[in-house]
Amino acid sequence: MQFPESWLRQYCNPPLSTQALADTLTMAGLEVEELDPVAPPFTGIVVGEIKEAVQHPDADRLRVCQVDVGGPELLSIVCGAPNARVGIRVPCATVGAELPPGPDGKPFKIKVGKLRGVPSFGMLCSAKELGVDEDASGLLELPLDAPLGQNLREYLNLDDTLFTLKLTPNLAHCLSVYGVARELSALTGAPLAALEFPHASVGHQDSLPVEIQAPDLCGRFSGRIVRGVNTQVKTPQWMVDRLARCGQRSVAPLVDISNYVMFELGQPTHIFDLDKIHGGLQVRWGQAGEQLKLLNGSTVTVDGQVGVIADANGLESLAGIMGGDATAVSDGTQNIYIEAAFWWPKAVAGRSRRFNFSTDAGHRFERGVDPAHTVQVIERITELVLQICGTADTTCGPITDVQPNVPAPKQVQLRVARAAKVIGMPVTQQQCLDALNGLGLPAVAVGSEAVAVTAPTFRFDINLEEDLIEEVARMIGYEQLPTSKPLAPIAPKLLSENRRSPFTVRHLLAGLGYQETINFSFVEEKWEQTLAANKDPIRLLNPIASHLSVMRSSLLGSLLQVLKFNLDRKAARVRVFELGRVFFKDAAVEESDTTVQGFDQPMRVAGLAYGSNAPLQWGVQDGRVDFFDVKGDVQALLAPLQASFEPAEHPAMHPGRCARVVLAGQEIGHVGELHPQWCQQWDLPQAPVMFELALQAVLQRPVPQFTPVPKHQAVERDIAVVVKESVTHAQLMAAVHAAVPAQTLRSAVLFDVFRPKKLKPGEVASAGALAHDEKSLAVRLTLGRQAEALTDADIDAAMQAVIAALAEQLGAKLRG
Template sequence: MKVSEQWLREWVNPAVSSAELVAQLTMAGLEVDRTEAAAPAFEQVVVGCVIGLMPHPDADRLRVATVEVGGMEPLQIVCGAPNVAVGMYAPTALIGAVLPGGFTIKKSKLRGVESQGMLCSATELGLAETSEGLLPLPDGSRPGQSVRELLQLDDALIEIELTPNRGDCLGMEGIAREVATINRCEFRPVAADAVAPMLDATFPVSLLDPAGCPRYVGRVIRGVNPAAATPLWMKERLRRAGVRSLGPLVDVTNYVMLELGQPMHAFDLGRLSGGIEVRCARPGERLELLNGSVVEPDADTLLIADGNGPLALAGIMGGEISSCTAATRDVFLESAFFTPASIAGRARRYGLQTDSSYRFERGVDSQLQRRAAERATRLLMDMAGGQPGPIIEAVSPEHLPAEPAIRLRPERIRTLLGLDIPASEVEEILRRLGMAVAVEVEHWLVVPPSSRFDIALEADLIEEIIRIYGYHRLPGNRPLIRLDLPPQSEGQVAPERFKETLVQRGFQEVITYSFVDPAFQHRLDPERKPLALANPISADLAVMRTSLWPGLFKALIYNQKRQQPRGRLFEQGLNFIPTDDGLQQEPYIAGVVVGTVFSEQWGVPARTTDFFDLKADVEALLALTGEAETFTFVAATHPALHPGQSARIERSGVAVGWLGALHPQVARELEVEGDAFVFELSLSGLQAARLPAFREISKFPASRRDIAIVVEEAISAQAIQDCIRHYGGERLREVRLFDVYRGKGIAEGQKSLALGLILQDFSHNLTDSVVEATVSGIIAELSGQFGATLRI
């Protein structure tokens, strides 16, 4: 909301500067977004009175005006404005005047006629985006007076960003009450004395939906002058609030809305029939709005209607069928209270956002309608004449907002704020905010004003007290907290170590949403049904993730579409897995790689990442446990992985994760470029680690024997190594697989594995006979268990 500081200071004028006023409003919860000047800078523009006018001798559209500017000879000014007339007062830029944009006025000739200045429009003074003709100044203005002084343009506009709960500050009166409360000074509310009726004219009103509109105030005014001009002072206040002047009937209702916070509407009485009905829309009804759009209101949309059908969307926008025109002589003024629930969301439903709906959605004072009607009547009569009838009021008291008393306890204030505020100051703050305060033995009973919809609890009252008392006055006490540092078990690998290891191996961490696209998730984890959100942020964030892969692939695809073909990403976070025992939140770590093994460089040839590159990264993670030998990679199938390049990772027979290449069909559906490889590991199955312990180093030399065996293709190297370790005994220290061969000399369906066996004893040197006997036993066991043969 834009607030004119000059207008505000007519209500309340504390002895503070503009900067201090802005700071006060912000600290009281009415955040000031910015301040700006009410008008751009210009110099030497004065009031001029046109005392003579004659045609230009050489231009049909130009006229030569004689303009009195006070204290000097009348000026001869050539003017092309269509509304220039003898007796008119208009802004006059003198020779040497500087207008907005740096335009300087100089003595000149227009079609051969000397011009000693310029008569100005509102646009040329920066007071409007468009204008038709000169800016008329009030009759009786003093020629030669500064236009800035006359229009009080040296004003600051304060733009306040109001929170949705402060609908009471959507009028100057509400802002003024806040400023008066903060500065402990009185404010002068606008007088809205009752206007005595001059006619008996009435128009019937029926509340057919009292829950949506419990109070409706109207008034007939006959004989208004639709050609009357809106006073310049009102036009200026509307302009500074960002509202365009549209004639006296509309300007008065907009002005009262800005002044008191009560939206109003004026109907052409001659276009109404029967009586006003406040009701919900009926099937098949249509309404053309003032902006030219045609709507078909839903059944829960509140309407203002008459005997012929809809007239307006209640609290949002009037209809064209009942709008005031240049021929309107009789009007029906509307001032109603619509409940926030009946208006909220309706304007957006029809693609609208109006000043009226903005206020009604946040809550308008339910006791303000009659006062606003009296104020608008007086303004309209002063501007356009007319004879008013009596106030018409339809009300349903049981549907009006209740104003219950709230108990406020001093000890509760002390507990929440941490300081003692004197009882007298508490009572003063609440009363200045318009609340009724009754003093009881050990507490207060406080009744909020009807304008404050946001105050219903004791905590709300305490919030009001401290924002006026001053947040800066809260004590800065340090809390006394016992800090218990939980022990870090040496038998657990810290999650940070897994992340650090991946970063050291060239991965980059990403953090993605726990909410994912259902279709995207189904492609990557179709066997688990995710938990659907009751109120998702959007359709593509509608379920909880059961895997980290959807977020990783979203990030990968995003980067690939921005010319980043190489990706090495990982994420550590929670998966949300539905089970019979409820939703389980399990910590996981997952990664995805695509593109070349190394960044582009001259040192090594470019090579595309393969399954075993990622397997090495995963093995680096497993090695952090100190029990890498307990992990096995078991060939298995996963719906999202390539059938020939996928493995289930097990620890002592218990599944802890997956590793593999993305299935080509899934890759095409997700639009992943290149061969992508992924892994995912459960941290709960990965964190248990072997405690570090001293281990004696043998002082005797080790012996190495290399063997090459031929086995069936289906037999895994892991199974071969496990067998060797089992039957090698204590002397076998290490088994190294250093070559896998398929090709010439090896039958189809078989492979050759070359292994290095490292043997060593702690008590003596191993003789060749002992080493050969051990190796022969191992070969015999491999032959018996797997049908392995030595490769010659």
């Protein structure tokens, strides 16, 4: 929020310098982000009037002006401005004046000069040359009643300072100059000027019927009809200057008045052209498909979540955000309707972002605007309308005030002992009472140990005891708090031996060459429907962007977006992973400290590999990453646990190159290559390989158990069998381990797979060759016992058991 210091001091003027005033506000939580002068330094510039302007004898674009600056003689000044003419009053830099510093940082000093042979005793200035505006199209024209010869800095109050406050959302009551003045009065003890709202005399009894159909949208609606206004007048310069110093440009007198009162009192209002309203006004929620052309020229489509003001012909305004173009005031407006309302903060919050714009009114209403002074605000606007736009025919109607749902006063109690504990220093009940009452929070003593506060209507942030404690701390002064180290018992929380931390998982994946990414938990809805096959995702009521509208149930979409981002920047090899939550609807989940009722939020770990299977080097032949590379990474991540991989289908993965990961009989995730259709949609030249696992399963770690080194040497035997192509590695290993006791079989490893070559047309297979649907699998068995050596009979028996089991279970036969 930005405002000039002079406006603040009009309501509260403590004996503090500008810097001290800014420090006082900052230390009370109203951070003064910037202090800027209204205008850069310059001297010797006064108000002058052009008495004569004749054409320069030797230059078409120059005029020789005779300027009256209140001295005994007129000054002859050569000027090239297109608007230099007789009768206007403008800034005049006399000889010896210094203009604002230029690009070199040095001030420009005015001297007696000659322009095309004509002497010039000064300079007439534009707004840009003075540094007060960017307008360089001509001289800065001053009001005709500007005192001749008066110092321009004094006349335009250019020694003022602009305050820019960075307010937190709970300080909505400070989104006005008077609100800041109220805080400053409480902080310094300086008197606060009382607001006066003179009642305008009622000249007619006309009123506009208003029907509030949605009390949960609008709690109070006040309005007044004013007839016979003159909208073609010019906004007074003092109001234009104050608006400009608040960062608001002047538009038209009625609009300027509405904006001025908003900055002054914090209450956004709207002024309708009464003759453009058909029938009465209805305050309600929008209906799906309704459209409204706004004052900014854009046309929006509303739904049942957006509040509107409508008349008999359709929508007129977005409630609490922006007015409509259909009833906007213009130069031809003669009769107006002034509206001031209280909109519930939850009914306005986030609505502007739906339409990709924000307004000062919406910024205030979604934080909370005082509902108690809508009538007084209308009186203040009426006063300014009569003062600026009034004519002999201007008459005011009575104020109509509808109050269907005004917020009830909130009762909050503060325990003095609790305040002392939270603040970290002793406080008394009287200190709490003085601090709260000074802020306009009516506080009374409850016994000798507590204080009760009835929160005023302008303080929407007072809900809890901690809110009152914060106010007490602000008034005492944060700089007064003692510097002491906190004392707290530290009890180390040791991780169980059979679990590892998420940080260990991160380090393991980093060791495998993956880089961690952190992504939003909200994603595009089409990702959920296609990549995760989630037809009923969790929708956000207030998304930060229109396309990020649902909560993710898979991490794969986020990783694919990271891959696409890197590929667009010519990355050749990408390996990324993410640990994060995914979100599902689950009615079985109950409310607790770590869960939300009806929603499951498990943690997942997912990774993606793209490009070559190894970094560029001379010792390894370059090759593309494939399913088995990433499968190996998953096995390394789960080690020493042994998972099995079974063919499966996943909506984001290639139907024939996807497997589900099974650990202890439970499916914990999937690994596979991206589906070709998604490769095409994402415009990927190569299919990445991905995995996604349940983090809780990955965190499992068996406790190591001691096993003595065998005393006897192991025996190795190789066996090659011919099986059908459909036989999997898992089936083979299961049959081998079932055939030999665990105390005899130390390990079984598949070390060779052989498939026959495809025969050319007319070519005959040799005798004993494998059929086209067969393959040869070679397994190395390592046999040995802990306490005794194996005999030849034991070894032969084990081999025969393996051969028999393979033949019986898999239809295998020894390869000849």
